[in-house]
Amino acid sequence: MRLLLAILAVIGIVALHITLATTLPWPFSALNITVIALAYLLLTRHATLAIATAFCMGIVMELYAVTPFGVLVTSLVVALTLGSIIASYLITTISPLGMIAVTFTMAVTYRICFLVLIGIIALSGKQVAISTGQALEMIATEGLTTTALMALIVGGGTVLRRKTRARLSTRSFRSL
Structure with missing residues (x-):
């Protein structure tokens, strides 16, 4: 049952990524939901x-x-x-800023690796037309939009957790 749920989650995240990439306007279509999901799994010690x-x-x-x-x-x-590697050796605690840094690094690395591999394929004789300016724009746009969404998710989770803790402590204080 857990395996089936994991498979459905993978397919759902990829479907959401493809849907957002094809339906949203330009700056937002660069969001990489798969990198956000993987960064979350990585940073929650999985x-x-x-x-x-x-x-x-x-x-x-x-x-x-x-x-x-x-x-x-x-x-x-x-x-x-x-x-x-960054999460294991450079970031010692799971903090919101650390999650954002790992997400940015992963998004930029993903796009750079993608472009390098496409460039290698282009060297083998296939026709690929992309300029350096377009490549840098793709890297910057994907890195910034993906990081901004992760910052919103982490920030929202932090705010909700603090409100929940405040409510719980207020309730326990009132019950005394």
Whole structure:
């Protein structure tokens, strides 16, 4: 049952990512929901689950993508690996700022790895037309929009947790 729920969650997150990428206007269509989900899994101390999920998400995304097979899987796994290294060795506590930093690093790494792999494929004879300015714009837009959404999620969760703690402490204080 847990495996079925995990598979449905992976398919749901990828479907949400594809839906947002195709329906939202330009700056918001660069949101990468898969990176946010993987960063959350990674930072809640589920690193092995995050690796398996990254691989499965990459495979499911490859089914819908027009890129050569393996580019998205490799990009997600490389981004998660770098995020895991940063989370393990540079960020000592799970703080909102640490979550935002890991998310930004993963989003930028994902897009850079994607562009490098597409460039390697272009060197093998395939026609790919992308300028350096477009590549930098894609990296910046995806990194900033994905990080901004993660900041909203983390900030909202922090505010809700503080309100809940305040209510619980107020209730326990009144009951005395």
